[in-house]
Amino acid sequence: MAGKQKSHVVKIYNCSNQMIPIQVRAPNSDFYSNEQQIRVMPGRDTLLPKSHLRFEQIENLKAKRMIKIVYDSEEQAERDTALIS
Secondary structure: OOOOOOOOEEEEEEOOOOOEEEEEOOOOOOHHHHOEEEEEOOOOEEEEEHHHEOHHHHHHHHHOOOEEEEEEHHHHHHHHHHHHO
């Protein structure tokens, strides 16, 4: 598996009482043609590519305690690597 780059994902849980729009866009893509809005309903979660997220928005929503990151494949891979080493 060496040489194969894995795309990391993040599971975001909406712990608020309102629908939260999450803006996503592929890396190096155009705002007008590639920006999308993912709507996360209260009490629901969604799995999104980490590279597509706007981290300013995610950090802002986390600080307001509106969302929680319940899974991050990149952090999990780092923990697994640390256990093996």
